[in-house]
Each structure stands twice: as structure tokens, then as C-alpha cells.
Amino acid sequence: MTRIRKPHLLAGAALTALMPLSAAAQTELTLWHMEQPPHRVERVQTLLDEFNESHPDIVVKQEPQNWGEVYAKAPAALAAGVGPDMLFAIPDFTPILKSVGALTSVQDFVEELDGEHDFIDSAVEAYSYDDGIWAVPLYNMSMNLWYRPSVLDAAGVAVPTTWEEWAAAAETLTADGAYGMGLPANKQLYTDQTVYSVMANGGASEIYNEDGTLRFDNPETVEAYTFYNDMLQFSPPDAPSWTWGEAEACFASASCGMILQFSVISTYDTQAEGDAADLGVAAIPSKDSEGHNTIAYANAVMLLSQDEEKMEASKTFVRWLLQPENYGRFLNMEPGLFMPVTADGAKADSFWSDPMVEKYKPQIETVIENSQNGMLFGFTSGRVFPAIAAISAQNVLAETLQAIAINGKDPAEAVAAGQARMMDLTD
């Protein structure tokens, strides 16, 4: 891989040599991302140092932010003219910045990169609407079912593929103070994700009709919610306040037999047994075992600079980041969590050579395979309606679940109320 890259480096060096640069002519870029855990920040810094080293005319610095605050902070900072030049995003976040006029389409740039690296289509789709592409896909995350083969064997259950098997397995595993299936019911993004994962496996993946009207209120959705609510009895009592971390802790401490999570690999490796042979991952069971779906989050980077020079520099940085020999190391800031969105990235040595990735290779291969069927509510089948941002910002999917699981509402009523709420939010 490195050999292919060399001409680029040379060209870059030649270009740098040709341009008379002083320190004052450096373009300074600020990158905001929400990968705040210290080791991720450290990995990003390593990459930035390398980039800055090889590009003397550009200086990129990172300012890690928090997902909880960035929704308030980013629009305010941009309005005040103190925002970043590059900002990481998930699909629901992009329409918010687009609505405050902070984004310009990067369609040409994405097409250029697609030609070179071949993006996964669904990753690009999540950012394509209103005649433009509004961010550059960077990494993928998709939900999977995690378990311990030894625990399933001991209980005499097979890895579930249908809802029926899933419920039976969860029931069997709920014994001796352990819980069969850890599922959240918090009014929070994690619950949106798990609820949608179940919906997508029950024929309710579409929230919108083709004409943009809502079709959330349908029998499949109701059935998915009913099933999810039934499964909650096999979940720990504090599940209504869970975020991802509690689910992982539950799995790592073997209190939960199975959980739905993007990846538990690093937690399992550092906080639990760390025995690669006893970590199982499977596609999320579907209603009738025909075709497993999952929720997939294509994370991306938005280019926000209004200044042409800075915009060019940002593109230079993104180009550099997506080069296979850098890209794999970027993804491995959290090994086993972030999956490649490009075809050459999926094959990159820099990705597969990480010790953690090597150790859990079969699991990661399964995760990548499952993510091929990834979809995201409001961003499916080319029916992308940016109004979904308001719906997911308010966690309406999770809110609907709480109406059933906590307030004891009838699922059909709750789903109807959920659709009314969605309409209200997007009017």
C-alpha cells in the first residue's frame, strides 16, 4: 500500500518546495470531533502531528467536544464566528447545521474521493439530499448482537436468528441473578438505535413514505414495539436509564447474557475476560429470519470554512486521512468500533495490523459483513428527509418506547401518538 502512495508524497513535497512559504502563510484549521476518550484523542493527535509534519503550510489542531453539548455549542459558535473548520457528524446532526446556513455542498469532493477509494453507498446516501452532499463519510458503526458462546452453550441455547428464538434464549439466560438480554429504555440515542434495529428487522425500517409523509404508525412498527417491550422483562431493572456504557458494563461483568451494541471488543478485552474465542457476535435476529438488518451510523466530517483557502486545506486533510495507510490507524483509535466506509480502507494493512484487530479478526469481519445491511431511520431507500433531525434530536423512537414500557400505554396507541409527535416536531 505504501508503495502506491509514494508518488503522492513526492508530489506533495515538490509542491511544498515550490511554494515560498513562511510561517505566517500557514493555514490554521480547527477540527472538532466528539471522540473524547483520551486514547482516541491521543491517536488523532498522532495523525495530526504526522499530517502537520508532512504539510508545512497547514496546521490542523483538534478540539474534542462532547455529543451532549455540541448540539448547543456548534450552532452558537458558528453564529458567533468562532466555530471549527471541520466538524464530525452523524447523519442527524448535519441537517441542523445545514439549516443555520453553515454548510455548502461537497458533492464534487465526495465524488472525487469516491472515484479513488469507493465509498459504501449507504454512507454517502445518509448525507445526500436537497441536491447536494453535505459531508464526507469517514467511518461506519453498526449494531450487532454480542454474546459469549460458552454461556449460550452452558444454557443449551443456539445463537438466535428469529425473534421467537431470541425471546426464548433471553428467557433461558435470565437466571441466577443474570439477565438474558440487556436492552435500554432510556430517552436517549442508544435506545433510538436499539429500537430502530428491532424495527428494521420487523419490516418497519421506513419511517417515511416516498412523498415525505410519515408512515411510522403502521402494524409492523407496533409489532416491533410490542416485541421490544416484551424483551425488556429479561433486561436489568436499571435499563431505563442506560446509555451504551451501562450496557457494556452489564455484558462485561457477565450480568447480561446478550446485548445490542456497536462493539464491545475493547471493553471486553480490557474490563472482562478478554478471551477472543469466547466473544460471539451475530446479526440482530429478525422477525422471520429472512434477511437481517441493523442500524448503521455513517459518521462523517462537515467542512465549514467560508474561507476558500481554509476549505482547500480542509480538503487536503480529508484526502490525506482517507489514504489507506493513514485511514486504518484513524479507524483504530477505538479498535473494533469504527469500521471503514471505503473499499480500499476495508482492505488496508493499517487497519488489519492493529494488535486488537488481529486478535478479534473473526468478530470484526462479522461486524463489517453485518454493516452491509445497515440502514438509518429517516435515511433509507433514498427517502431522505432532513426533518428527521428534529425527530432524532428529541429521541421520539425512545420516547415512544417509554410511553409503553414506563407509562404502560398500549403499543398501538403509543405509536400513533409517536407519529403525531413527529408531525408536531417537523411542522
Place this chain on the structure above:
Amino acid sequence: MKLPRTLLPYAFIGPAILFLAALLVWPLVQAVVLSLQDVRSVGTTGKWVGLDNYREVLTDGTFWSSTWLSLVWVVTNAVLQTVLALLAALALNQNFPGVRIARTWIVLTWIIPTVVVVMIWRWLFSTSGGIVNPLLIQAGIIDRPVGFFARPNTAFATLVFINSWRWFPFITLMMLAGLTRIPGDLYEAARIDGAGPWKRFSRITWPLLAPTLGVLLVIGTLLSFNVFDIIWLMTSGGPAGGTRTLPVLIYETAFKSYRMSEAAAVAVLATLFLMGFAVVATRWLARPPEAR
């Protein structure tokens, strides 16, 4: 330069007043302006809509349920903190070895950042490694782990506990101040008259402490009404809106629903409520010292 005597007091209080005007009053004026427009996200502009936002807010059930929750929040916090603080203050008002250390370090819970408080209790109440469930099971109070944040009522009660845990030591010290000011010979005289401990408490301590309690109640109310970070970081107002007090509603409306103007309207109404309470209550606090 020499200031005329009559202007001197204003020179002394001027900086403080100007500071508060710039940092609190001016932004409040801007919030009022915002509440009369239809701004959605931060940084966009809106047009004037008069009192529409207020109409919308006042006819919305969420606002009233939040107002109710805020009221319950303030009252339950006041009760729990007063009880805890009174007990602690009475205990710390006794003489025992180490009383000074105890008096100093009881405020430990108050001097740590709220984010840390939240994280600590989130862990302690969780079913993964938390101590609370096993302790309660051992004590025979529950027979299987419970989810403290799983139901609106228990989540609310748990938050009241956490917030009171953080604030009661501070109130304790203020009460201790009231207690130490009660002359010891009053107790001595009562003892000679043969009054038992309960009688001494109800006849001397309580009546003399009551004014202090009144003042603390006012302060406590204002302090706990404004509590936002503990609730937001712990439950984000959930489950099912069961802990969505007014400050949480304001934040949620502004930054989750992206209705800045509506949030501003809620904020202005909340300010009015609180100011109304404060105006009545400060009659008490504001009596000039000489007049007492």
C-alpha cells in the same frame, strides 16, 4: 479627587450593581426580546410574533407539568434538606471528640463538582458494580435489584436524594450558626426547671431557630429551583418526562427541539414565578439590619 459624602455609598455599591446589571439583567432583556420572535436554532434570525410563544407555552400541557414538577422538586428538596440538616446540626452542636473535624468536613459533598457527583451516584445506583442495591438487599429492604431511574417517581425521588446529599451539609452549617447563637443559660435554666430534652427542644431550640429556618427555606428554594446540571446529566428529564423541571424544559426546548424563542418564553415565565416568590420572600431578608 474627593467624592462628596452623599455619593460615597453609591461609589461603593456601584461596581457590584453595574456588574450584575451587565451580566444578568441585560441578557434577561435579550431573552425577553427573543421570546417575542420565532427564532428556532441559535444563530438564525426570526421575525416578530408578539405574544404567540407565550400563548403556545401556556396552552401546552408540558409547561404546566414541568411547573408542577418544579414545585414538587423545590418542596421535597426543602423538606429533605431541612430534616437532614436539622438532625446533623443538632448532632454537631453537641460536644464530642472530633466535633471540629466533623463540622469542617461535613461539607465535603458540597465542594466537589456536580458532574463528579452525578458520575459517582450513577455508578453507585447502577446494577453494574453499584453498592446501593446490594446494601438494600442485605438490609432486607428489597429482594432483588431495582432500577432507581427506571420509573418517574423513583427517578425523581433519587434525584431529590442526590441533590439533597450535595446541599444539606451547607444548610447544616447555616443552621449550626443559628444554634450556636442560642444562649446556653436558657437551656441551663430550663434544666433547673426540670424540662426534659424534648421539652427543651420544643420550647427553646425550635422557637429560636425558626427564623433561621425561614431564611434558609427561602435560600434553599431559590437554590434548588435553579438546579439543572444534576438532573440533566443524570436523567435528561426522563424517564417519560418524570424529572423534567422548568430549567430542564428550557434547555431541552432550546437545544433539543431547536425552538429558541419558545424556550425564552418559558424562561421568562419561570423568572416571573421565581421573582414573584423572591419579592415576597425578600421582604423578610431585606429588612435593614437596624430595624431588627
Place this chain on the structure above:
Amino acid sequence: MKRPIRWTVALTAALALFAGLVLLPFWLVLTGSVKAPAEIIARQPTMVPHSFTLDHYAKLLAASDYPVYMMNSLIVASVSTLITLLLAIPAGYAFFRMSFPGRETLYRAILLAYAFPSIVILIPLFGIFAKIGLIDSRIALVLVNVAFALPFAVWLLRSFFAGIPAEIEEAARLDGGSPFIVLRRIMIPLVAPGIAAVAVFAFVTAWTEYVFASVMILSDAKRTVPVGFSGIIGQYQIDWGLLLAGASLSILPVVVLFAFVGRWFVAGLTEGAVK
């Protein structure tokens, strides 16, 4: 003083209860921060660590700028305290030792500021600070913290000033002291316990403030401890060991500080807080 046995028992029980209530969580956090990850999340928690590791601290200090956050917090809290005192002491002196038209109205206005729902001004203040270039600066945090601490500080000073006999002030004034000199030479030493209490209150207010710091500060190098701490919580994964180490370290400085000034704070509060 003699106490009947049953009261001693009751007192001991109450003290044990409060000691447990206050200290147990801290004990668990401190011991938790040196437990191995699996023990931290074990289904049966342990009161005394069965394992010992300093990995969490090593990771925290190696990979995050915790010392920087701490420095920032100390700077912000100290400066906030100083400015609060500079504004509150003269104001308290004027309010409680001088009479002038409008005194009561102004005093009540200050108390009303205490009743302010702080969340109300988050957005407008962000806009104002942005206009004058204060976003992402520690000055912004100082200003906010002073605004929140000041009303209570003025109120707290009230009984201290009120408790000074008029003759002392009168004598000083007859000796030809200007009000500034009277304030500095006579008043400040006399209300010292009150000043200590106000100082600690202002410091703690600033030290613990989270919401404004989280929105107003953009760059990592200027974060305070609460914001830095919330940063290591992480989105998709929680590393409890790291969090417990972070919690322990953010408790430490105030505990050290309090070991020195705690006595005065308590003395200050209990001597003059409420009348």
C-alpha cells in the same frame, strides 16, 4: 456536660449515619479508582479492594490534560473569588454601615438577582460574549461565576458588618480616617471571618460550575475540571476505572484547599451566617 446514656446512643447513631452518608461514597470512589476493571463493575461490589492497580491514573494522566484542567479551574476559581470579594466587600459596607436614599431598593435588587434562573441567560450571554470576543476565554467564566456568587456574598456579609459596634467606626472616623481607610483598616479585619466564608463560597461556586463552562469554552487547553471530566465519560463506552480516577483527582485539590481554609469557612459561616 452530662448526657443520659440513651442520648449518647442516639447521638452516636446520628453521627454514624451522617458519617456513612457523607464518607461512604468517597471511600468507594477512592478505593474503586485502584481496583481492577472487572472488580469495579462486579455484580457483588467489594468494600475493600481485592485488586490494586494504578493503571487508571496512569491512563488519565498520560492521555488527558488533567493537570491543565486543574490549573484552569484553579485560575478561574481564584480570580472569581478575588473579584467577588472586591465587589462584595465595599457593597456590603455601604449597604450595612451607611444610610442613603434607595438603599433598600438596591439591596433588594441584588437579592432578586439571587433568584435568577441561570439557564435563562445562557444563550443571550453567549451572543454578548461572542460580540466582544470573550468566547473560549477564561475571563468569560470568571464573569459568569462572579455574577452567580455575588448576590449571596453580599447577603452573607450582612450580619458581619451589622455586628460591628458603631463606636469603633465612629472613633476611627473622628481620627480623620476617610471611609476607604476605615473600610481597609478597621472594617476588613473585623469582618475577616465573613470574608473567609464568602471567599470559600465563591471559590466553590466557580470550582463546581459546569453548564456555562461546557458551552463557553471551545478549546481543550482552556477547559476546567468539570468539563474535562465530562469529556472522559465518553459516548459509546464508559471506562469506569478512568472515571473513578478522574473523580478522585478532581476531589483532591478542593480537599487539600479545604484542609487549610475549612476551619475559617465554618467559623465564618457559623459566626455570622444567619441572624
